[in-house]
Amino acid sequence: MRIIFKPEISSWSIFSFSGKGFEGDFWLLPLLILFALSIFYIEGRGKLRQIYHAFLLIWHSLLTGVIIYGSMQPETKISFGTWGISVSFIWLVIPFLFFLAASILLIFKERKGRSHIPVYSWSTINVKPLIFALALSIIAFLFFKLGTGFDWLIKIAVGTTIVQWILLTEAFGKPYKSVIKKDLI
16 A cells, blocks of 8 residues: 555565566556455355365465575564564574464364365455445545655555555455344333
8 A cells, every 4th residue: 555655665575576666567466456355255165175275385385485585695684664673584583484384284183184174155255344444444544644754644644554454354355144133111
């Protein structure tokens, strides 16, 4: 979202792919977003579990591989400019190895039949979280437009986009039915 609403402060780089806002290799970021959302969507649909497992392994293997490779490069850092944080890649290796191991364990348990796999309709999504995520786009837009540099308004806008991601995983992941409780009088 920051790339769309505040391109002048949105530079990024992954190996030889890089850009600032819409300039450069911008196609990579929407591709990664679509791939991530497709993992959440397929995960809740059960019938294509093999594709979900493959996508999950590809995602975590690539991320972990990039982190391990980056940690072996001299003075490689990851920077969270909005928050003023810059850390060495070496600090990311353990968490990413943990997530890769957790995904392998999940796949192993599912293939052995040790866990319940819910199956949802392909046309079902959670509309409420999707509407909230879209509504937060307006709030993020306003804060990105009002903010300058990396001030507190930009921090609120970035925090808003993090909440949007959580809502999008809820919207596309595991659909649920709304339950209306009736008061008994």
